[in-house]
Amino acid sequence: MxxxxxxxxxxxxxxxxxxxxxxxxxxxxxxxxxxxxxxxxxxxxxxxxxxxxxxxxxxxxxxxxxxxxxxxxxxxxxxxxxxxxxxxxxxxxxxxxxxxxxxxxxxxxxSRPDFDGVPGLKESARHFYNLEGALRLRDALASMKKGRILVVVEHPHKGPGAPVEFVLMLDDYLRRRGLREGIQLTYAFSDGRIHFLEPVADWALSQFERRGIAHQPFFRLEKVDPFKQRAFTSDGEEHPFDVLIAVPAHRGxxxxxxxxxxxxxxxxxxxxxxxxxxxxxxxxxxxxxxxxxxxxxxxxxxxxxxxxxxxxxxxxxxxxxxxxxGKGTFFLGSSLREAGFIAYDYGSFPKFAFGSEVLRWIKDMQGPAYWLKVRAIL
Ligand SMILES: Cc1cc2nc3c(=O)[nH]c(=O)nc-3n(C[C@H](O)[C@H](O)[C@H](O)COP(=O)(O)OP(=O)(O)OC[C@H]3O[C@@H](n4cnc5c(N)ncnc54)[C@H](O)[C@@H]3O)c2cc1C
Structure with missing residues (x-):
């Protein structure tokens, strides 16, 4: 045999x-x-x-x-x-x-996001971790005219650039639709740094400040009340929201x-x-x-x-x-028009390039290229 x-x-x-x-x-x-x-x-x-x-x-x-x-x-x-x-x-x-x-x-x-780790999270949160979730989030954002969007991010999670990328694209999307003034956008994260790769964190921070995206470090979510639309953190604070978008810590x-x-x-x-x-x-x-x-x-x-x-x-x-x-690379959309590129391995400081329309074009090619890569043709 x-x-x-x-x-x-x-x-x-x-x-x-x-x-x-x-x-x-x-x-x-x-x-x-x-x-x-x-x-x-x-x-x-x-x-x-x-x-x-x-x-x-x-x-x-x-x-x-x-x-x-x-x-x-x-x-x-x-x-x-x-x-x-x-x-x-x-x-x-x-x-x-x-x-x-x-x-x-x-x-x-x-890996998979663990929505069961925080009481009330599953019932309250939108997400982009599967097709059904992405479609529901698309519809929620399309019908929103004003209010508060709270994005809560924990580690580890798949899609290393996805949460930062999401919030920057969202900012751009709301501006294009003339809604940004009326919508408060907050990015809350469990660690002290916006992103675990230092160059990405520094760059993202400057983008958030320039675009008026509020950011909150050490945000330790304890529970969520889906009816009152409030998130509660370990420091005893309450955080009201109209739309909650969660990137919970992942598990195998x-x-x-x-x-x-x-x-x-x-x-x-x-x-x-x-x-x-x-x-x-x-x-x-x-x-x-x-x-x-x-x-x-x-x-x-x-x-x-x-x-x-x-x-x-x-x-x-x-x-x-x-x-x-330890080699890995990923693109990170910095708006609906521009993107960055990050490369890392075990032995060196991550290399990066940010904010380019050419990189956005290459990023957009990754979808069609993926179907060739996954078939081992590319
Ligand atoms: C929104 C988002 C954006 C992302 N952006 C990027 C990016 O820009 N660049 C990048 O490189 N990555 C990105 N990622 C991450 C990337 O998609 C994952 O890292 C990648 O899919 C991991 O591949 P995998 O094969 O390990 O897991 P998966 O592709 O998730 O595949 C796991 C497979 O195992 C199967 N499986 C699990 N358990 C069992 C079982 N018991 N029996 C049978 N089958 C089972 C599942 O059904 C699934 O088919 C992103 C992810 C998301 C969600």
Whole structure:
């Protein structure tokens, strides 16, 4: 019997790595010596950075959603199933009805905002973390004429630039519609700094001050009253709002917790250079699921390449020589017209360029380019 690589999670990182492997190992797959099995629970693949474009009516939902099966290489075996337990001790993953043994496993189960961590938050808050949320937020903003918008941001969260980007785009959107004067916009965040990357924080602060966006550090949300529309913080203060938009701290996928392989937030302890789950030579972790000391976003493209190269080497009996250096990049819209670009890795201070129409144009190209990247064509 041939070998089997199971990739768990058909989002950005999982689909990329499965496709990269299939393109490079076609011969082994076609001769029956190898199977690449991609297991995911949803047939719908969302280009998540595009959710912000949906909020501001710059994209229609159908532009950011594709069928997963249309993105997967024909030599990948695609299975739709929900995995309940990852069993490294038995070299398999288990769903409610069956189990899938593996020789190598790549976990790419992503992260999710935890709306249950604060009482009343789920009932009160709008968000842009899935398509349904983005559409509801789009409609709420479209019908708003005046009042108070409160954006509450906690860490860690996916989309490293998304909250700052969202509020700057919102400011621009309200100005274009002649509504900005009548709408108070507040960005409240749990830490002392607007963004965890220092250059982004400094730049965002100057933008907020120039545009009259109120900002509130050390905002520790304790509960929300959905009926009175008030947020309560740990210092005993009350914060009234008409629209509350939340970026709650994220957690790893429930299956990670259920399997007992995650840290206290459900992220998997992962070697920062080999991308292997700590203590297991045959399990790799990529994308948001890993507990790496880098932002959640901007790195799946690079990580999937490292893991694909090393798995190809292993299957050919060669040593694994590719090493991940923490590389990640992301664009950050500074208005509906301009954008910035940030690049980081483990070893150096983040590099950045802000506020350019050319970068905005390149950022807008990322949507169409994504469908090529995720298929491992680009
Ligand atoms: C609004 C927003 C803006 C963003 N902007 C950017 C940006 O500008 N640049 C950038 O690089 N990133 C950005 N991101 C982040 C980026 O989308 C994520 O970092 C990326 O999708 C992570 O890929 P992933 O494969 O780790 O997780 P995901 O793409 O979330 O995929 C996880 C997959 O695992 C599946 N899964 C989970 N559990 C199971 C299970 N038990 N069984 C079966 N399947 C399971 C899920 O269904 C999903 O398909 C943004 C995100 C958002 C929401």
């Amino acid at each position: 041939g070998k089997r690589i199971v990739v768990l999670g058909g989002g950005t990182a999982g689909t990329m790595v499965a496709n990269r492997l299939a393109r490079r190992l076609m011969d082994l797959i076609r001769s029956g010596e190898l199977e690449i099995l991609l297991i995911t629970r949803s047939g719908r693949h969302v280009y998540q950075p595009g959710l912000l474009s949906v909020v501001f009516s710059e994209a229609f939902p159908e532009q950011i959603v594709r069928e997963e099966k249309s993105l997967v290489h024909r030599d990948v075996t695609l299975v739709f199933d929900e995995i309940r337990r990852i069993r490294p001790d038995q070299s398999c993953v288990q769903s409610r009805t069956t189990e899938y043994p593996y020789d190598y496993l790549v976990i790419a189960t992503g 996928a429930p299956v990670v917790m259920q399997s007992g392989i995650g840290d206290d937030r459900g992220f998997i302890p992962t070697d920062r250079h080999t991308l292997k789950m700590e203590g297991d030579d045959r399990v790799y972790v990529i994308g948001d699921a890993a507990n790496l000391p880098i932002p959640k976003g901007g790195s799946a493209y690079y990580q999937s390449e490292i893991v694909a190269q090393n798995l190809v080497s292993r299957l050919k009996g060669l040593p694994e020589t590719s090493v991940y250096d």
